[in-house]
Amino acid sequence: MDFEPLYLTFKLAVVTTAILLVLALPLAYWLSGTRSKFKPILEALVTMPLVLPPTVLGFYFLVALSPRNPFGQWLSENLGLQLVFSFKGLVLASLVYSLPFMVQPIQAGFSALPKSLKEAAQLMGKSRWAILKDVLLPNIKPSVWTGIVLAFAHTIGEFGVVLMIGGNIPGETRVASIAIYDSVEALDYASANTYSLILFAITFSILLTVYAINGGYLKTQRT
Amino acid sequence: MISAHLVKRLQGTQGIFHLDVALEIPEGKLVTLYGPSGAGKTSILRMLSGLMPPDDGSIEVNGMSWFKGNDKLYVPSRKRNVAFVFQDFALFPHMTVLENLCFAMSQRDEKQAQELLDFVDLKGLQAVKPHSLSGGQQQRVALARALAQQPKILLLDEPLSALDFDLRKRMQHLLRKVHDRFGYTTLLVSHDPTEIMILSDFVYHIENGKIIAEGKAETLFENQNTILTTGTVLEITPNENGFAVHLKIQDSTLVIELSDEKGKALQIGDTIELGPRK
Numbered sequence: 368m369d370f371e372p373l374y375l376t377f378k379l380a381v382v383t384t385a386i387l388l389v390l391a392l393p394l395a396y397w398l399s400g401t402r403s404k405f406k407p408i409l410e411a412l413v414t415m416p417l418v419l420p421p422t423v424l425g426f427y428f429l430v431a432l433s434p435r436n437p438f439g440q441w442l443s444e445n446l447g448l449q450l451v452f453s454f455k456g457l458v459l460a461s462l463v464y465s466l467p468f469m470v471q472p473i474q475a476g477f478s479a480l481p482k483s484l485k486e487a488a489q490l491m492g493k494s495r496w497a498i499l500k501d502v503l504l505p506n507i508k509p510s511v512w513t514g515i516v517l518a519f520a521h522t523i524g525e526f527g528v529v530l531m532i533g534g535n536i537p538g539e540t541r542v543a544s545i546a547i548y549d550s551v552e553a554l555d556y557a558s559a560n561t562y563s564l565i566l567f568a569i570t571f572s573i574l575l576t577v578y579a580i581n582g583g584y585l586k587t588q589r590t
Numbered sequence: 591m592i593s594a595h596l597v598k599r600l601q602g603t604q605g606i607f608h609l610d611v612a613l614e615i616p617e618g619k620l621v622t623l624y625g626p627s628g629a630g631k632t633s634i635l636r637m638l639s640g641l642m643p644p645d646d647g648s649i650e651v652n653g654m655s656w657f658k659g660n661d662k663l664y665v666p667s668r669k670r671n672v673a674f675v676f677q678d679f680a681l682f683p684h685m686t687v688l689e690n691l692c693f694a695m696s697q698r699d700e701k702q703a704q705e706l707l708d709f710v711d712l713k714g715l716q717a718v719k720p721h722s723l724s725g726g727q728q729q730r731v732a733l734a735r736a737l738a739q740q741p742k743i744l745l746l747d748e749p750l751s752a753l754d755f756d757l758r759k760r761m762q763h764l765l766r767k768v769h770d771r772f773g774y775t776t777l778l779v780s781h782d783p784t785e786i787m788i789l790s791d792f793v794y795h796i797e798n799g800k801i802i803a804e805g806k807a808e809t810l811f812e813n814q815n816t817i818l819t820t821g822t823v824l825e826i827t828p829n830e831n832g833f834a835v836h837l838k839i840q841d842s843t844l845v846i847e848l849s850d851e852k853g854k855a856l857q858i859g860d861t862i863e864l865g866p867r868k
Contacts (some may be wrong), residue, residue, distance in 0.1 A: 481678060481680065483676040483678055483680035484680055484682060486641050486667075486674070486676075486680070487674065487676065487680040487682075488682075488693075489641070489667050489668055490639055490640075490641070490667055490668075490670070490672055490673065490674050490739075491693065491694045491739055492668050492669070492671065492696065493668070494668070501693070502682055505684040506682075506683055506684055
């Protein structure tokens with residue numbers, strides 16, 4: 368039994384989730400408060416990966432990042448980045464693919480807070496950063512957790528995008544979902560079952576924990 | 591001294607209207623904005639605090655210019671040091687009562703925060719989170735937090751409208767006490783003539799974005815022949831001055847204080863006429 372695909376899957380999910388958190392917080396904050404006319408365009412773009420077939424996304428990534436095309440060539444020559452069929456490429460594709468899962472819950476959390484909280488802090492002379500850190504974020508913790516978990520779980524479940532841009536290179540891009548597909552193709556149902564069972568158990572435990580925490584079931588009941 | 595000329599196009603329930611008011615608020619005085627809902631009172635507070643930019647006009651506070659329409663001068667709300675008691679109190683839910691006060695201070699001073707809590711009668715509640723407090727208690731935390739900020743101007747947006755009659759009375763006295771002790775220049779939005787009589791040094795009556803009358807509360811409410819109406823008596827409660835009588839006037843209720851003699855003559859369900867004092 369080869370555990371590398373599982374390790375790679377979780378590595379990809381952890382890296383993607385961490386980067387997404389840093390990117391999505393300011394983006395969601397901006398989207399929740401802005402009246403810019405670009406907002407609907409940006410919102411549509413952020414949400415696209417929810418409805419597009421992953422293969423479409425993967426296909427365009429493949430085309431754009433291929434060293435045969437200008438952008439891919441530029442990346443390769445100037446930054447030394449070879450993104451197609453590499454782990455880095457998987458991370459980039461996963462960032463886009465899981466973006467809505469991180470942005471939307473956080474944006475909804477920000478939007479649900481009464482405007483007066485931010486205004487009160489503003490009138491106390493607090494900087495934008497202090498308002499975000501000390502007032503807004505502590506009050507949308509459940510939304511942030513939801514975003515983290517959904518982005519993590521969604522990255523674990525990736526298949527189409529990974530297959531298109533990463534292929535099936537052991538130790539580099541062969542994540543669990545690909546390994547399962549591969550095992551089934553090779554009629555190795557035992558391995559496919561082990562991978563599947565582990566993914567099933569882990570994702571179920573993560574989601575269960577989050578729903579239990581957000582629903583307050585783990586807190587001591589107060590009267 | 592605050593002198594402000596505020597011009598703003600506002601969207602009201604009846605459509606768009608133009609707010610255009612000139613206010614003079616002497617240092618240390620408590621001035622009230624009185625008028626129907628949607629007249630632009632809250633917008634005036636928001637413009638003074640910097641939460642809403644006026645379209646034109648000027649704001650000057652103690653000789654410092656905060657806004658000048660012509661010169662594109664605009665001091666952001668962060669730098670105005672204005673305390674605002676919001677209608678929904680805007681207490682930070684994740685902080686304790688004491689933390690709420692300390693957060694508002696420019697220099698954290700727990701001892702002073704504690705003193706303010708004692709002053710507004712909230713002794714012993716410093717470690718409690720806002721959601722476990724009653725409406726009246728939350729109201730007092732919001733007031734204490736505004737005081738903790740040691741503001742240049744204190745803005746109170748209908749702070750008592752959500753409270754029941756007894757609490758309202760207690761809060762009115764507390765507000766008077768606060769004003770006498772700290773002497774902050776205060777602008778209050780209120781619908782309640784009794785409250786205005788107790789608290790204000792000066793009143794602006796605002797309707798549809800314009801000042802239609804101004805003056806001391808006593809003279810303003812005496813001379814206005816616009817408030818000629820009838821009310822139905824809902825409740826009569828004896829108090830230290832005689833009786834507090836709750837009246838239903840059209841869609842709202844009003845509480846008036848009556849002498850012993852007048853109060854005794856009334857019964858629940860009576861219709862009485864309200865008009866200018868003769």
